[in-house]
Amino acid sequence: MALDKNGIAKRIAQELRDGWYVNLGIGIPTLVANYIPEGIEVEFQSENGVLGMGAFPFEGEEDADLINAGKQTITTRPGASFFDSATSFAMIRGQHVQLTVLGAMEVSQNGDIANWKIPGKMVKGMGGAMDLVASAENIIVAMIHSNKAGVSKILKECTLPLTGVGCVKKVVTELAVMEIKGGKFHLIERAPGVTIEEIKSKTEGELVIPDNVPEMVL
Amino acid sequence: MNKEVKNVEEALVGIKDDMTIMLGGFGLCGIPENSIGQLVKLGVKNLTCISNNAGVDDFGLGLLLQSKQIKKMISSYVGENDEFERQMLSGELEVDLIPQGSLAERCRAGGAGIPAFFTPAGYGTEVAEGKEVREYNGKPHILETALTADFAIVKAWKGDTEGNLIYKATARNFNPMMATAGKITIAEVEELVPAGELDPNEIHTPGIFVQRIFKGEKFEKRIEQRTVRQK
Numbered sequence: 007m008a009l010d011k012n013g014i015a016k017r018i019a020q021e022l023r024d025g026w027y028v029n030l031g032i033g034i035p036t037l038v039a040n041y042i043p044e045g046i047e048v049e050f051q052s053e054n055g056v057l058g059m060g061a062f063p064f065e066g067e068e069d070a071d072l073i074n075a076g077k078q079t080i081t082t083r084p085g086a087s088f089f090d091s092a093t094s095f096a097m098i099r100g101q102h103v104q105l106t107v108l109g110a111m112e113v114s115q116n117g118d119i120a121n122w123k124i125p126g127k128m129v130k131g132m133g134g135a136m137d138l139v140a141s142a143e144n145i146i147v148a149m150i151h152s153n154k155a156g157v158s159k160i161l162k163e164c165t166l167p168l169t170g171v172g173c174v175k176k177v178v179t180e181l182a183v184m185e186i187k188g189g190k191f192h193l194i195e196r197a198p199g200v201t202i203e204e205i206k207s208k209t210e211g212e213l214v215i216p217d218n219v220p221e222m223v224l
Numbered sequence: 225m226n227k228e229v230k231n232v233e234e235a236l237v238g239i240k241d242d243m244t245i246m247l248g249g250f251g252l253c254g255i256p257e258n259s260i261g262q263l264v265k266l267g268v269k270n271l272t273c274i275s276n277n278a279g280v281d282d283f284g285l286g287l288l289l290q291s292k293q294i295k296k297m298i299s300s301y302v303g304e305n306d307e308f309e310r311q312m313l314s315g316e317l318e319v320d321l322i323p324q325g326s327l328a329e330r331c332r333a334g335g336a337g338i339p340a341f342f343t344p345a346g347y348g349t350e351v352a353e354g355k356e357v358r359e360y361n362g363k364p365h366i367l368e369t370a371l372t373a374d375f376a377i378v379k380a381w382k383g384d385t386e387g388n389l390i391y392k393a394t395a396r397n398f399n400p401m402m403a404t405a406g407k408i409t410i411a412e413v414e415e416l417v418p419a420g421e422l423d424p425n426e427i428h429t430p431g432i433f434v435q436r437i438f439k440g441e442k443f444e445k446r447i448e449q450r451t452v453r454q455k
Contacts, residue, residue: 052394053324053325054250054251054253054394054397055250055394055396055397056393056394061453062451062452062453063451063452063453064452064453064454064455065452065453065454065455066452067452068447068450068452069393070252070253070395070445070446070447071253071254071381071392071393071394071395071445072393072394073250073251073253073394073447073448073449074394075250076449077250077251077252077253077304077448077449078449078450078451079447079449079450079451079452080451088391088393088394088396089396090328090391090396090397090398090399090400090401090428091250091276091324091325091327091328091397091398091401092328092329092331092332092400092401094325094328095324095325095328095329098325099325099343099344099345118348123350126313128309129302129309129312129313129319129321130301130302130303131299131300131301131302131303131321132300132301132321132323132324132346132351133300133301133323133324134300134323134324134325135323136323136324136325136326136345136346136349136351137323137324137325137326137343137345140323140343140344140345140346140347141344141345167349167350168348168349168350169349170347170348170349171347171348171349172348
């Protein structure tokens with residue numbers, strides 16, 4: 007069965023490593039914070055200016071001056087710090103953040119990503135996404151494999167305006183985990199009960215399928 | 225040097241049509257809401273506003289959009305504002321969308337006397353169109369230029385009569401860089417104290433960058449996405 011949003015977040019959380027500073031984008035990536043594997047310590051950076059983000063506040067304890075990049079009210083953990091936006095992007099561009107997880111509307115087999123604009127229809131802006139993808143060593147995209155009409159978003163080439171080029175290393179969807187290497191998608195794992203045929207049929211980009219594709223263990 | 229002015233009316237004297245104004249804040253967090261209200265009252269038009277976001281329909285910079293006082297917005301993310309999207313898609317509003325880190329650094333550069341810098345952000349995208357590209361450390365970078373403004377309006381938590389500022393939590397965001405990049409910088413603060421009461425070790429923005437400071441009359445501090453958990 008295809009994963010739900012929490013399932014995708016849970017699978018991505020398995021990529022976290024002890025001691026990492028991690029930036030989580032808006033949407034599914036934010037959920038990753040709920041599934042930190044036991045025994046490891048990570049710190050979450052939010053590009054609006056906080057390191058050491060904690061859980062959402064208890065009702066009545068919200069502080070309008072304390073939000074994350076998704077403009078949600080948050081709390082901080084012991085050892086947290088606040089900083090201005092230039093310092094925040096110094097952390098990001100300077101590669102002091104070890105992992106970036108973000109959403110996408112499309113990704114291509116050479117690692118391009120599009121997630122900020124649909125010409126003539128929707129223009130939200132790129133926010134910090136272009137800075138994040140241009141600099142991060144390790145970028146994981148959390149996304150849905152195909153749209154509601156069944157059209158693949160895992161493409162040979164992106165059709166939408168790009169956010170970054172050749173930057174995505176790994177994609178986790180409701181169906182599969184794929185790595186991007188040498189201009190191709192490589193199928194690493196499939197969601198429990200999902201067939202390779204289904205993944206193939208919903209992937210427009212070139213997909214390398216090894217003999218053995220294990221199911222995700224969630 | 226005493227930078228204190230009586231109120232928001234006095235603070236915004238000199239802001240005229242066609243000027244470029246920087247406004248601090250991220251979303252509705254840390255925005256100079258008293259000054260925005262005064263800009264609406266003044267009715268100044270054809271403004272170019274540099275601000276990470278454009279508020280929401282009925283708060284923050286959204287108020288200046290409703291009254292059609294903004295000619296051009298320079299921002300990184302404008303997703304929560306229907307009126308903004310409508311004006312942009314219809315061509316009424318000129319919009320320059322730039323990556324958030326580049327926006328922050330362009331303001332920082334403007335205040336720091338750095339005319340331009342190279343950044344990897346936006347390479348290979350629309351943002352890079354018409355910009356010089358250079359390779360450093362085997363990676364392509366694009367040339368971004370500094371931003372300055374006729375007026376920068378920032379919001380701080382505490383300030384003193386010398387113009388020294390302390391921000392609270394994530395309400396800091398773009399305020400410190402913008403404070404450095406205005407020909408005239410106006411600070412509206414929640415608490416204004418006499419010089420000497422703030423600990424110099426804790427100042428975020430030194431008073432040299434601030435020309436006028438006043439205590440805001442009222443801070444609504446609206447929350448955009450109230451997210452809570454149950455006890």
